[in-house]
Amino acid sequence: MRVLMALLLLVCASVPALAVNPDEILDDPALEARARTLSAELRCLVCQNQSIDDSDAPLAKDLRVLLRERLKAGDSDSEVMKFLVERYGEFILLRPSFGSHTLILWLLPFLLLLGGGIFILLQRRRRRVPQAEDALTAEDRSRLEQLLD
Amino acid sequence: MIAEFGHFVLILALTCAVLQSTLPLWGAHTGHAGMMRVAEPAALMQFLLIGLSFAALTHTFMVSDFSLKVVWANSHSAKPMIYKISGVWGNHEGSMLLWVLILALFGGCVAAFGGNLPQDLRARVIAVQGMIGVAFLLFILGTSNPFERLNPAPLEGRGLNPILQDPALAIHPPLLYTGYVGLSIAFAFAVAALISGKVDAAWARWVRPWTLAAWMFLTAGIVMGSWWAYYELGWGGWWFWDPVENASFMPWLIATALLHSAIVVERRGALKIWTLLLSVLAFSLSLLGTFLVRSGVLTSVHAFATDPQRGVFILLILCVFIGGALALFALRAPTLKAGGLFAPISRETALVLNNLFLTVSAVAVLTGTLYPLLLEALTGDKISVGPPYFNLTFGIIVLPLLVLVPFGPFLSWKRADVYGASQRLMWAAILALIAACIAWYAMRGGPVLAAFGIGIGVWLVGGAISELAWRSKLTSGDLALSWARFRGLPRSAFGTALAHAGVGIMMLGIVGVTAWKQEIVLVMNPGDSREIAGMTVTFKGEAPRRGPNYRDIVGTFEMRQEGSTETEILETSKRVYIPSQQPTSEVAIRTFLSGDLYLVMGDKVKEGRTVRIYFNPLIPWIWIGAVFMFFGAVVSLSDRRYRVGAPKRARARIAEA
Numbered sequence: 001m002r003v004l005m006a007l008l009l010l011v012c013a014s015v016p017a018l019a020v021n022p023d024e025i026l027d028d029p030a031l032e033a034r035a036r037t038l039s040a041e042l043r044c045l046v047c048q049n050q051s052i053d054d055s056d057a058p059l060a061k062d063l064r065v066l067l068r069e070r071l072k073a074g075d076s077d078s079e080v081m082k083f084l085v086e087r088y089g090e091f092i093l094l095r096p097s098f099g100s101h102t103l104i105l106w107l108l109p110f111l112l113l114l115g116g117g118i119f120i121l122l123q124r125r126r127r128r129v130p131q132a133e134d135a136l137t138a139e140d141r142s143r144l145e146q147l148l149d
Numbered sequence: 150m151i152a153e154f155g156h157f158v159l160i161l162a163l164t165c166a167v168l169q170s171t172l173p174l175w176g177a178h179t180g181h182a183g184m185m186r187v188a189e190p191a192a193l194m195q196f197l198l199i200g201l202s203f204a205a206l207t208h209t210f211m212v213s214d215f216s217l218k219v220v221w222a223n224s225h226s227a228k229p230m231i232y233k234i235s236g237v238w239g240n241h242e243g244s245m246l247l248w249v250l251i252l253a254l255f256g257g258c259v260a261a262f263g264g265n266l267p268q269d270l271r272a273r274v275i276a277v278q279g280m281i282g283v284a285f286l287l288f289i290l291g292t293s294n295p296f297e298r299l300n301p302a303p304l305e306g307r308g309l310n311p312i313l314q315d316p317a318l319a320i321h322p323p324l325l326y327t328g329y330v331g332l333s334i335a336f337a338f339a340v341a342a343l344i345s346g347k348v349d350a351a352w353a354r355w356v357r358p359w360t361l362a363a364w365m366f367l368t369a370g371i372v373m374g375s376w377w378a379y380y381e382l383g384w385g386g387w388w389f390w391d392p393v394e395n396a397s398f399m400p401w402l403i404a405t406a407l408l409h410s411a412i413v414v415e416r417r418g419a420l421k422i423w424t425l426l427l428s429v430l431a432f433s434l435s436l437l438g439t440f441l442v443r444s445g446v447l448t449s450v451h452a453f454a455t456d457p458q459r460g461v462f463i464l465l466i467l468c469v470f471i472g473g474a475l476a477l478f479a480l481r482a483p484t485l486k487a488g489g490l491f492a493p494i495s496r497e498t499a500l501v502l503n504n505l506f507l508t509v510s511a512v513a514v515l516t517g518t519l520y521p522l523l524l525e526a527l528t529g530d531k532i533s534v535g536p537p538y539f540n541l542t543f544g545i546i547v548l549p550l551l552v553l554v555p556f557g558p559f560l561s562w563k564r565a566d567v568y569g570a571s572q573r574l575m576w577a578a579i580l581a582l583i584a585a586c587i588a589w590y591a592m593r594g595g596p597v598l599a600a601f602g603i604g605i606g607v608w609l610v611g612g613a614i615s616e617l618a619w620r621s622k623l624t625s626g627d628l629a630l631s632w633a634r635f636r637g638l639p640r641s642a643f644g645t646a647l648a649h650a651g652v653g654i655m656m657l658g659i660v661g662v663t664a665w666k667q668e669i670v671l672v673m674n675p676g677d678s679r680e681i682a683g684m685t686v687t688f689k690g691e692a693p694r695r696g697p698n699y700r701d702i703v704g705t706f707e708m709r710q711e712g713s714t715e716t717e718i719l720e721t722s723k724r725v726y727i728p729s730q731q732p733t734s735e736v737a738i739r740t741f742l743s744g745d746l747y748l749v750m751g752d753k754v755k756e757g758r759t760v761r762i763y764f765n766p767l768i769p770w771i772w773i774g775a776v777f778m779f780f781g782a783v784v785s786l787s788d789r790r791y792r793v794g795a796p797k798r799a800r801a802r803i804a805e806a
Contacts, residue, residue, distance in 0.1 A: 021751070022672045022759060043533045048447075049391045051535065054384055094535025101530055105520045109513035109542050116505045124493050 155205025156296035162198035163286040169279030173272035185272035189260035196257035216302030225308035235319035242295035251330040273341035308728035317377040328367025334359040336432035353414035365782035372775040383734040390539040396438030403431040406507035433471040492564040499557040506550035513542040555612020577611030599664035609653025613646040644785025655774025661767025674757040682764035683711040
């Protein structure tokens with residue numbers, strides 16, 4: 001297993017990444033631009049954290065060619081992606097789809113932001129106590145700050 | 150013999166660390182001054198011993214002693230000396246030794262320069278440092294001994310991975326580790342404060358310079374790594390949201406939050422509990438990063454499962470320290486008195502928002518990094534979380550923060566006037582709007598978000614300049630007075646302005662290269678030309694060349710700017726390292742203020758040579774912005790108030806007066 005991983009690393013990481021080759025590029029610039037955008041979202045399955053757009057691995061090249069063939073055949077973006085997911089599993093998507101298995105992944109940061117915001121608001125409300133006690137020491141405080149500075 | 154000496158002093162360092170982590174703590178608990186006084190000599194001795202051990206390992210690399218397993222696996226006699234030395238930390242065992250060396254260095258610094266700290270605080274801080282030292286020294290000696298011998302000794306080593314043979318990467322790990330491990334000081338201060346139950350302005354003032362120093366090195370280390378990836382990996386990317394990058398970015402985000410919240414504790418006595426939590430979290434994320442990078446869990450959950458010894462050990466360290474500190478926090482935090490009331494619109498609230506956004510952005514990075522690992526471990530489902538996820542979530546969280554940044558310094562403590570602050574920022578806002586419109590117009594529409602991003606970059610830089618102008622009362626019209634005030638501003642004000650402007654400059658670079666990058670991939674033969682971004686690039690030909698431990702095929706290109714007759718020669722090469730036969734690409738980069746011309750040679754095909762020509766607009770601004778941030782920290786650290794030992798001198802002066 002480790003030998004296999006080491007080999008994979010050799011194939012992917014160390015070879016100078018020179019992804020898209022001139023012979024792969026489609027003649028239609030609009031179609032090629034779509035292909036580039038989509039390839040940045042697709043994982044090179046045998047690499048560590050590289051998209052097929054960045055990777056020089058043979059598999060990445062095959063995927064790029066496959067992607068372009070589908071686009072030339074008239075598939076829409078979502079059709080191509082669906083085709084690739086059916087064939088290679090969701091592992092190929094660098095941006096996981098939203099679903100029950102990725103609920104936490106997609107929602108946690110935003111729920112936390114919301115929760116944090118609400119918490120701060122509540123704290124503010126609860127702590128709105130008379131200012132008098134603080135006002136008494138304001139002068140001392142500024143003097144203190146001056147001394148400390 | 151020298152290797153055995155290194156091994157021996159490392160064991161001595163462990164015993165020293167055991168003393169350092171127990172006696173001072175006990176002394177502080179019972180008020181026994183003698184036991185507390187053990188802290189300083191123990192910390193200094195630990196640093197000395199680990200230093201000797203590190204020197205011993207470095208020596209074996211310098212003389213290419215292949216009877217040592219790490220030297221054999223990571224070095225080669227034909228390597229240039231600088232890479233023999235950087236090979237010391239270019240591997241697991243050596244990098245862990247560097248880790249504890251830096252830990253001991255920080256412990257030693259507290260011992261040497263912490264004379265102004267109360268004795269019990271100092272003793273506790275050094276003791277906590279010692280505990281971390283014990284854990285990692287045990288880890289090294291138990292699972293990753295760099296001094297392991299081979300018998301019989303091989304004649305030649307296997308060589309260092311060629312892509313690591315690079316000046317930036319030689320100094321990247323020491324910088325990064327200094328930042329990473331430097332956060333242990335904030336952690337130790339927090340644990341000490343939780344033990345004693347005392348958190349006050351003085352505590353915050355002591356902890357801030359250490360955090361700032363760690364932050365400064367972490368910034369430098371991360372950017373150095375990014376810069377290296379940009380020119381070495383050869384496809385013009387500079388940030389990949391790779392788990393290893395994320396591992397260093399999360400502590401950075403939390404350390405940035407900590408720097409800001411510690412100001413509130415220092416100036417207003419508020420946010421104490423939160424600041425303690427951040428101090429614990431920042432170093433916890435450093436530990437988590439060490440676990441992720443060092444356990445092999447990233448390569449694959451299975452690789453981790455087949456060779457779990459190291460991973461489990463670090464996981465154990467992780468649980469003990471994070472769990473212990475959080476338990477202590479849960480126990481003690483409720484007894485701390487919250488102080489410093491403030492109105493909903495005030496500098497305090499601005500800093501609270503800063504903390505909220507930064508912390509949540511760190512959570513987004515953490516979730517994206519760990520989620521695939523956890524999902525696979527729990528359900529067996531394999532998913533990938535890559536750059537598109539991070540760009541989306543991180544972007545959404547950080548953009549509002551960046552919009553708010555310039556307001557912060559204009560708000561006064563306790564109760565502030567938003568209207569007044571907005572008025573003072575009017576010029577920055579107008580400039581930002583103009584810049585966004587120009588960007589939108591010049592790029593013929595293009596992504597609206599990019600124009601918005603340019604606007605934000607200018608807004609941040611403008612905000613930083615406005616702040617200095619406002620503080621020196623530039624609008625009063627009396628230039629001499631303003632100049633005098635400007636020169637009299639505290640250094641920390643310049644530090645803030647530099648760092649905030651640095652973020653803006655970096656933002657401009659990021660937006661530029663992301664939105665308007667140009668790329669041409671083609672097959673060229675000698676004499677062929679191609680135009681890109683107002684430049685003509687001509688392929689002149691290729692020739693072989695030999696280096697000390699590699700062979701190059703050097704491609705020569707001629708670059709001419711439009712309307713100019715002067716030409717420049719650029720060289721890029723395909724390189725094969727002789728010991729490992731591993732190929733790499735050496736890119737050619739010509740930097741202009743407007744961006745980088747970036748050339749890479751690809752494979753030879755029957756029609757000619759594959760060549761990629763990129764123009765990466767504004768990318769140098771990313772590094773320039775980072776330099777601003779770094780110097781912002783340097784300038785802040787030189788502020789009299791934060792110099793180590795400053796409170797004592799200030800007190801002495803006040804006493805004289």
